[in-house]
Amino acid sequence: MPEDKSSRPLDARMLRAMAHPLRMRMIDLLQADGPATATGLGKRVGESSGTTSWHLRLLAEAGLVEEDRERGNKRERWWRSTQDSTSMRVADFIDDPDLAGPLDSFLRSVIEQRYQAESRFAGELPRWMDQWYDKAIFSDVRLSLTPEEAAAMSAEVVAVIDRYRRDARPGDHNVIAHWSAFPRQARPEDSGTAESG
Structure with missing residues (x-):
């Protein structure tokens, strides 16, 4: 092992x-x-x-x-x-x-x-x-970022999650944390560039 x-x-x-x-x-x-x-x-x-x-x-x-x-x-x-x-x-x-x-x-x-x-x-x-009742969260956020900014943001989020890693203690719950950051095309006819105005 x-x-x-x-x-x-x-x-x-x-x-x-x-x-x-x-x-x-x-x-x-x-x-x-x-x-x-x-x-x-x-x-x-x-x-x-x-x-x-x-x-x-x-x-x-x-x-x-x-x-x-x-x-x-x-x-x-x-x-x-x-x-x-x-x-x-x-x-x-x-x-x-x-x-x-x-x-x-x-x-x-x-x-x-x-x-x-x-x-x-x-x-x-x-x-x-x-x-x-007021601790669990489901969040969906739309941001305007470059690929490099998205990668940097994800690295920061992973670093925060890593700070909370530890062995289980009495009173703990098994908590799932999901993280995703990916682009979406605003409109099918859009070329993939950010919208102006």
């Missing part, structure tokens, strides 16, 4: 393995909640243990999960993530035509998982209102 589990950059082999919504969901559950069996994961994602077991083996071949030999027995295999999170630079993969499909699947799955996490929170809102 790697000594530093905090984050690993994805390589092409890992990207191909992660480019499936179910595998992404399983990795997310293992990172958030710790080791699990194929049967346990199957119950949580609505799939058979045979299906989750097959996907776990593919993730293991890519080095993203491993068998947790401290748990289980010959009849029951436990699996754990080999990292707390993954990171990637789209620029590392965008020019490889063989990775176009996996990259698209991966990015869409990331976005779908974010939506599902926020949607789950909205559905559980009454449960959280005692302590979180």
Whole structure:
């Protein structure tokens, strides 16, 4: 098991393995909640243990999960993530035509998982209102920035998030923080330049 589990950059082999919504969901559950069996994961994602077991083996071949030999027995295999999170630079993969499909699947799955996490929170809102009624935030901001300014802003946000990283303490909640910064075309006929006036 790697000594530093905090984050690993994805390589092409890992990207191909992660480019499936179910595998992404399983990795997310293992990172958030710790080791699990194929049967346990199957119950949580609505799939058979045979299906989750097959996907776990593919993730293991890519080095993203491993068998947790401290748990289980010959009849029951436990699996754990080999990292707390993954990171990637789209620029590392965008020019490889063989990775176009996996990259698209991966990015869409990331976005779908974010939506599902926020949607789950909205559905559980009454449960959280005692302590979180004025603490949770969903924000959507439109800014006029250069690509360099957007990158600098993102680096500052990541630095702030890193300041809050620490081991869990009594009374903590497992908090999800999402961050995105990307351009949008104002109008289909627009050339992509900023609007004037």
